[in-house]
Amino acid sequence: MVHVLVVDDERDFADLVAERLRARGMEVQTAYSGPEALEAARASSPEVVVLDITMPGMSGLEALDALKAEKPSPEVILLTADSTLGTAVAGMKGGARDYLLKPTDIDTLVAAIGEAEGRRMEALSRQRMAETAKLAALGELATGVAHEINNPLQVMLNEAGWVEEMIQDSPMEAGNRRDILESLELIRRQASRCKAITSKLLTLRCAVDSRGAVADLPTLVRGLLEARQGRLEALGIRVQERWADGIAQLRLPSSEWEQVMANLIDNALDAVEAMKAADPEGHDAPVLTLTGDFRDGGLEVAVRDTGCGIEEHLLTRIFEPFFSTKEVGKGIGLGLAICHGIIEAMGGSITVRSSPGHGSIFTIRAPMAVHARNENNGPGSPASAKEEKI
Template sequence: MNAVLLVDDERDFADLLAERLSARGFQVQTAYDGEEALRLAAVHELDVAVLDVNLPGIDGLAVLRELKKLKPQAEALMLTGQMDLATAIMGMKLGATDYLVKPVPIERLTEAILRAQDRREERLEGQRMAETAKMAALGHMAEGVAHEINNPVNTMVSLAGWMEDLAQELREAQATGSANVSQASPDNTLAEMLASARKMREHGQRVKEITAKLLCLCHKAEPRELSATSEAVGSGALLDLGRLLERLVDERRGRLEDCGVNLSPALSPDLPSLALPPSGLPGADLGTAIGNILDNALDAMPGGGQLWLIASAHGHEVHIEVEDTGQGILPAHLPRVFEPFFSTKDVGQGTGLGLSVSYGTVKALGGDIDITSQPGQGTKVLISLPC
């Protein structure tokens, strides 16, 4: 569009520049003070503003600040005299693209405006690409949610229809006095209905777990009581990390035996307590985060293997390492393991939310999480948390 706002209190100079810029195809609005410049910016399209540093009333820097609020996508150039270079440089820190020393040749001003417009277009294109990528990720996420929730919901709908049929047959049997309408006794019919209800409850719980993980990704976890491994302190809690890790291991003893995995825990006896935010705030469930990582390690070793769980203090941090001898992760997949709904498991074997939840929880606690892996050589996850 080449829409330019020229702001200078020297009317003859401003009018001459405006005329010469218009002759070169620019659409120029001219203002002779800061108030008029802001009024024009509010009602007209604007690509580039050319601002004199010294303006009556509102100076050029103040106009620049307000312009960035009114037209955040617009670029700005500062016009200055030799004695005002420091002020012009300050303008660049506020977002101006460049500064020009008066008197400025029209060719140089034209080139500066065109460079500013190119910069604006590059930034807008980058934003468009980022928005496209975000929408693509959102579509991928929606596809994952639909897939993971659709399966249990379909099962629940089928079971509900089956229960409705059984109840209708039982009602007809009672109404007609028939002893066996559906070739099954009322007791057997009731047993089938109870079994279907239990299956519906299981699948409903699966859906609830998926939505809970989604809420965790959005940092909207439901408030919960503090676990037995934490002690309330002020508005938050101190977490006994050693007890938490021991509990997570105990909860997986049966699965470790079933998978034939040997666990080698190495928990430092002097592990410090960790400060948690109030229950229900981001990062309140560190146990779930670490548990997800342990479960992933076991998933990677269905035929047995070795699992290490190491926790130790390092200055003002505590490090938690989970390492396995499983199948490992392909290099192409490694950068995406923390993305929601990205999973290398077979369809139906996982939601792809476990590591995303772990990542969000650790980050919310002010920590960091890193993962290294080689195909066929296992995976190592390192969690660093502030003490």
């Protein structure tokens, strides 16, 4: 469903257009001035904006410039009553995708919105392809780097253990022995931390093993939630689960899906914790919602939180390796990159919608065929049934 923002200072006209677009299955918001449009765009991230050029105060062209400065920016269709088209041409130069003369035939507007959404999806597809290629190259590099680092790290850990044994058997003042043992423990912890990082680097080079261990998604998720029960209770988070009929019968590669869901759940808990730290008394009880459904011949899984949300200008970067909005020491920026790599290896996609103060929703869409090939999903399973239909 395409999300459209209609902007026009003539309220009756904007409301009428919005009503007719909703009747055609679109999600529509209205704004009646340039500043109101910018506020609505930042709050809800519309995919297409239908923008009147002639408005009092902030003009449509000024609003267009401000919208195009946002990241990611929506597709913009201009409406103009100027038959000379001079301002419309200026708008096209400013980044608008199309212009229509008022009064506008609704079918023409619907077609223009469809074309704009198609262009937006093509641009996103090209961006995902570039990200996938970059991640694949990084995965190859990370594999070699991790191997070269892990070997000396193991030597360091072995030598630290050997030094500890030597100290235990050597005469030494108690204070000196304690200081040295504490230093050795610090070396051991930091080396182990480096090994954990290199282990995560290895997961950037993702491949789906359809013959490995399998599990159904609801059971896998409940196991992850049980392991985090203490933190859920400490943060006062209420958990909601909604699984479509047949999800529990679908057998998924447990290693890959456990990594993905664990990272997304931990990310949600971190967002709630950050929200509470910023304003301990100012929010309702947080909610974590996990859903799974069969949609458009594939599997759709969503993880929604009511945490602090993500600034819009960061949304295009959160799947980049080593990019993190967390404080130093609380994250190395690989969790979401790993999720992205695993889901891309399945031939699927992972997207996010978020706004500050209103939480985030991460949506995974994976083609059913990648799971239908799993030997544990037989001819009568939901996976096989879905594959036969596409």
